[in-house]
Amino acid sequence: MKARSADFWSGLALGGLGAYIIAVASGWEYMGQDGPGPGFFPLWYGIVMAALSLMLMVSSVTGKDGSVIDWTGARSAFVTWGAFTLMVATLKLTGFVIGFGALTFFIVSVLYRKPVKVAALTAIGLAAGFYVVFPLALGVQLP
Amino acid sequence: MEVLTGLMHGFGVALQPLNLLWCFLGVVLGTVIGIMPGLGPPATIAMLLPLTFLMNPASAMIMLAGIYYGAKYGGSTTSILLNVPGESASVVTCIDGYQMAKKGRAGAALGMAAIASFVAGTVGVVGLMLVAPPLARLSLAFSSPEYFGLMALGLAMVVLLAGRSMVKALLATLVGLWLAGIGTDLFSQTSRFTFGQMELLSGIDFVVVAIGVFALGEVLANMEERGAAPMIEVPKGLRNLLPTLQDLKDSRFAFVNGSVVGFLIGVLPGAGSTIASFISYGIEKAVSKHPEKFGHGAVEGVAAPEGANNSETGGALVPMLTLGIPGSGTTAVLLAALVLWGFKPGPLFISENPAMFWGLVASMYIGNVMLLILNLPLVPLFAQVLRAPVYVLYPLILGISVVGVFSTSGSLFDVWLLAGCGLLGYLMRKLDFPSAPLILGLVLGGAMERALRQSLMMSDGHLSILVSRPVSAVMLSLALLILLVPSFNKFNTWRLKALDS
Numbered sequence: 189m190k191a192r193s194a195d196f197w198s199g200l201a202l203g204g205l206g207a208y209i210i211a212v213a214s215g216w217e218y219m220g221q222d223g224p225g226p227g228f229f230p231l232w233y234g235i236v237m238a239a240l241s242l243m244l245m246v247s248s249v250t251g252k253d254g255s256v257i258d259w260t261g262a263r264s265a266f267v268t269w270g271a272f273t274l275m276v277a278t279l280k281l282t283g284f285v286i287g288f289g290a291l292t293f294f295i296v297s298v299l300y301r302k303p304v305k306v307a308a309l310t311a312i313g314l315a316a317g318f319y320v321v322f323p324l325a326l327g328v329q330l331p
Numbered sequence: 332m333e334v335l336t337g338l339m340h341g342f343g344v345a346l347q348p349l350n351l352l353w354c355f356l357g358v359v360l361g362t363v364i365g366i367m368p369g370l371g372p373p374a375t376i377a378m379l380l381p382l383t384f385l386m387n388p389a390s391a392m393i394m395l396a397g398i399y400y401g402a403k404y405g406g407s408t409t410s411i412l413l414n415v416p417g418e419s420a421s422v423v424t425c426i427d428g429y430q431m432a433k434k435g436r437a438g439a440a441l442g443m444a445a446i447a448s449f450v451a452g453t454v455g456v457v458g459l460m461l462v463a464p465p466l467a468r469l470s471l472a473f474s475s476p477e478y479f480g481l482m483a484l485g486l487a488m489v490v491l492l493a494g495r496s497m498v499k500a501l502l503a504t505l506v507g508l509w510l511a512g513i514g515t516d517l518f519s520q521t522s523r524f525t526f527g528q529m530e531l532l533s534g535i536d537f538v539v540v541a542i543g544v545f546a547l548g549e550v551l552a553n554m555e556e557r558g559a560a561p562m563i564e565v566p567k568g569l570r571n572l573l574p575t576l577q578d579l580k581d582s583r584f585a586f587v588n589g590s591v592v593g594f595l596i597g598v599l600p601g602a603g604s605t606i607a608s609f610i611s612y613g614i615e616k617a618v619s620k621h622p623e624k625f626g627h628g629a630v631e632g633v634a635a636p637e638g639a640n641n642s643e644t645g646g647a648l649v650p651m652l653t654l655g656i657p658g659s660g661t662t663a664v665l666l667a668a669l670v671l672w673g674f675k676p677g678p679l680f681i682s683e684n685p686a687m688f689w690g691l692v693a694s695m696y697i698g699n700v701m702l703l704i705l706n707l708p709l710v711p712l713f714a715q716v717l718r719a720p721v722y723v724l725y726p727l728i729l730g731i732s733v734v735g736v737f738s739t740s741g742s743l744f745d746v747w748l749l750a751g752c753g754l755l756g757y758l759m760r761k762l763d764f765p766s767a768p769l770i771l772g773l774v775l776g777g778a779m780e781r782a783l784r785q786s787l788m789m790s791d792g793h794l795s796i797l798v799s800r801p802v803s804a805v806m807l808s809l810a811l812l813i814l815l816v817p818s819f820n821k822f823n824t825w826r827l828k829a830l831d832s
Contacts, residue, residue, distance in 0.1 A: 198762050202502050209509060209524075216521055223788035226516040226523060229780040230509070237505040244498050257761060261555025265757055268554045272547075272729060273750045279743060284733065292726040299554065300722040310723055318730055322738075326385075331737045331746060 194257050195248035203241030209234030264299055271295065284330035289315035334460060341689025345697055350390050354694045357394035358702050361401020365418045366409050366716045370728070372402040372418070373660040373770075374549050377541035378728070380668055381735040388672040389687050393694040395668060399661055400452060400644040400695065403604065404702045407444035407637050408714055411437060420604035420640035423612045427625060427632030434628050438571040439578060443630055444637040445706035446574065447582065447589060449699050451638030454590035455597065455645025456695040462598070463681060463688070467653040470678040475785035476797050480806030482779045485600040485656040487810035489768050497814070499764045507772020508779070510535055518784060530744040537667040538739050540773055542732045543749045544766050545660065548756020550725045572707055574630065582634035585615050589638020596639070597646020600658035604643040608636030645695070652676055652688065655778065660767040663774045 209230055217225030271294050275287040282290070289311040297307035322328040344350060364375045376395050383391035406418030411428035424444065431440035473481070490500040513524045514534030525531040574582075589611045596607035615635035616625045625632050648665075650656045655677040657663040669676050674684060681688045706713070736749045759766050790796035798804045 194762050198758075198764070202506070205506070205509070212524065216523070217519065219792055220519075222518075223792060224784045226519045226521040228787075229783060230512055230523065233505050233508050237502065237509075240498050240502050240505070244496075244502070247498070257763075259761075262761065264554045265551040269551055269750070269754055269757065272753070276733075276743075276746050276750050279746070288726075288730050288733070291729065295726050296722045302722060310726070314723070314726055314730065318734065322734055326382075328382075328734065328738045329741065330734060331743060 193248065196245050199241045199244035199248060203238055203245065206234050206236075206238030206241055210238060268295060268299065279331045285315045285319050288318060333464065337464075337685060337689040338460065338693060340685060341691070341693030344389060344686050344690030345393065345693035349387075350393050350690070350694065351697070353386075353390045353394040354397050354698050355701055357397020358401035358404075358698045359705065361398040361403075362405035362702065362705065362713055363716050364398060365402035365405020365407075365421075366713055367719075367724070368409055368413070368415050368417050370549060370724075371545070371661075372399050373541070373664050374545035374728075375402075376661065376664045376668070377538065378546050378731050378735050380538050380541075380664065380671070381739040383668065384671070384739070388669075388674065389690045391668070391672065392665075392687060392691055393698075395665060396648075396691055396695060397698050399665065400641060400698060401702060403452070403637075403641045403644060404445065404448050404706050405713065406640070407448070407633070408441060408710060409717065411440045411444065411633075412714060413717065420608055420643075421637070422605060423608045423636035424633055426612070427627070427629050430626070430628035431630065431633065436628065439574045439630065440633050441710045442572040442707060443574045443578060443582065443633050445703055445710070446579075447586060447634040447638040448641040448706075449703040450586045451590040451593055452641035452644065452699045452702075453696065455594050455642035456692060456699065457645075458594040458642070459645040459648050459695075460692050463649050463653050466649060467678045467681050470654055473678065473802065474800075475782045475789065476800050476803040477806070479779060479782040479786055479797065480803035480810070481654060481656055482775050482782065483810040484806045484813075485650070485658065486768070486771060486775065486779075487813040488600045489658065489771050491813050491816075495763065499762075500768045501814075503759065503764050503766065504768040504772040507769040507774075508776040510540060510769075511773045511776025512780065517781075528744070530742060535748065535773075536736075536739060536745060537671070537773060539736050539745050539748045540752050541664050541667065541770060542736055543752020544756035544759070544769065545664075546728055546732050547749065547753025548760060548766065550728050551753060551757035552760045553721070553725065572710060578630045582631050584618065585611075585631040585634035586638055588614050588618075589635045590642045593639035593642025594646040597643035597658070598649050599646075600650055600656055603647075603659045604640035607639040607643040611635040611639035648691075652680055653678060655680075657771060657774060660770050663767070663770045667774055 213227040213230035213234055216227030216230075218227045218231065219225060271291055275291045279287050292314050293307045293311035296302045296310045297304055302310075318330070322330055345354065360375070361372065364370055364372060375398055379395070379398070383395065386394075402418050403420060406416060406421030407424045407428065409415055409417030410421040410424040411432050414425050414429040416422040416425055428440045428444065431437065486504055490497055490504055509524070513531055515522050515532050522532055592611040592614065593604070593607045596610060597604070612632060612635050615631050616622050619625065619629070619631060621629070647658050647662050650658055651662045651666050655666065655675070657666045666676055674680065674687065732749060733746055736745050737743070739745070756766060759769070786796050787794070797807055
């Protein structure tokens with residue numbers, strides 16, 4: 189993906205956030221008897237954010253910068269994030285030790301392509317280590 | 332006299348057996364973190380922050396600071412042996428350090444890095460000890476408008492030097508300000524940007540964002556590259572790790588240069604250790620009688636940047652402790668740590684918490700000695716960290732992040748936020764948005780809004796108060812100048828060149 193198209197989309201997203209901030213902050217008191225209200229500061233940074241986002245979008249369309257963002261390795265990052273999010277989603281069901289063990293097994297076996305035995309040993313070792321260090325030794329509650 | 336008394340008091344704190352142990356743990360962990368490419372001190376400190384709530388704050392600060400400056404020592408090892416900077420500040424050390432290693436002088440390069448780090452790191456602590464107390468007294472005269480000006484100036488400096496695009500750096504700052512504004516407004520009790528979620532009424536915990544953006548973001552970015560670079564072996568035996576007398580003689584000026592430049596750059600918000608090491612390397616090359624040797628294994632090319640990035644640590648703590656203005660991602664996390672423990676970094680910090688300040692200063696002297704002793708004979712051992720399998724390390728970081736966040740609040744909602752912030756951190760890296768301005772915006776956002784609103788209350792809503800008082804007028808003018816200066820092509824070319832190199 190060309191950097192400028194990435195800049196365009198990130199500018200659009202941030203512009204949307206800026207517009208949302210302006211819309212919401214406009215509903216709060218701007219200046220009261222005691223001084224500035226809760227809407228004062230957000231309104232101003234919302235306006236600046238919207239303006240800068242627009243600048244980013246315009247410069248991405250008109251700019252000559254043709255540098256490329258390399259997304260080839262991004263798949264692994266997104267897969268890892270997806271697996272992590274799945275672990276978070278199932279934490280209530282599985283508990284941390286099982287969820288984290290499964291996540292570790294997945295990362296080691298699928299993303300690092302290590303043998304199942306190595307992945308299983310790593311997953312069991314790390315999950316057990318967390319259980320021993322946090323709840324047992326430090327008294328810290330796991331999710 | 333006051334400094335000596337304070338220092339004696341500080342050594343009384345730092346030499347307590349438990350604090351010595353925390354200092355040792357901090358510097359060892361810092362060295363290990365510094366050696367590992369892709370895992371920096373802000374991520375480590377953010378991850379460990381929740382665990383420090385169980386500790387005495389002075390001990391916790393001694394340990395976290397140990398990680399901060401310890402990482403600077405460790406970073407050089409990876410630069411010299413792998414030609415990959417273990418820490419961003421060690422990127423310049425790759426230039427001559429790796430060349431020395433290729434010529435069979437890896438031991439001398441590692442030894443010189445350790446010695447320069449020790450000399451300049453100690454000078455940086457001396458600077459911190461001498462500059463911080465008078466600066467704190469000076470800033471006692473500051474009121475809300477001056478604080479607003481100071482924070483605006485700090486953010487402007489960070490924006491200037493944080494990334495290639497100032498627009499992106501500014502946008503990252505604004506997102507940080509927005510995140511800081513989520514929750515209940517303390518002036519009017521209005522809930523802002525909470526999306527109807529009860530969990531957001533008390534705001535977003537700094538720890539969640541810092542761990543997400545730094546630790547998770549780094550892990551996700553590192554998942555892209557799973558190969559290992561070839562490593563040059565470290566020579567065995569202390570004798571092979573010591574630079575020659577000629578090396579030390581050649582590096583005399585580099586020690587002074589690194590120490591002074593590093594400290595001065597450190598005091599400036601936003602500049603940071605990477606810039607300090609580049610500038611000191613540039614000066615060293617400019618004044619050298621043999622500039623042609625630079626880039627081909629000049630020992631001064633290792634001593635100057637390694638000295639500068641260690642001396643910078645002492646400098647960076649000056650504005651953080653005395654003004655409450657952090658200049659980088661790591662000092663922002665340290666500042667947040669102090670706030671979370673119930674302290675208020677600022678002009679009164681030193682006088683109200685002498686044990687904490689002087690204990691920290693004394694521990695940094697001790698920590699630097701520990702690091703020298705550890706880094707000279709034990710470098711071959713530390714270098715083995717580079718052989719540790721990353722497929723164990725990254726899940727470990729993910730696990731510590733979840734436990735760290737959950738232990739702070741006991742809320743699964745925060746773990747969801749962590750996942751979101753992790754993705755944000757990764758996308759920011761991919762799309763070339765610097766993360767330091769976001770973290771600084773988040774840390775300073777609340778205080779900045781408070782200062783602005785208090786200023787306007789003082790003036791019955793007239794913005795002129797910000798420019799009618801000389802100190803705030805100067806600071807705001809400087810901030811504006813800093814933000815406008817890149818519009819001048821000549822300066823922007825220089826700025827981009829500095830960032831590119």
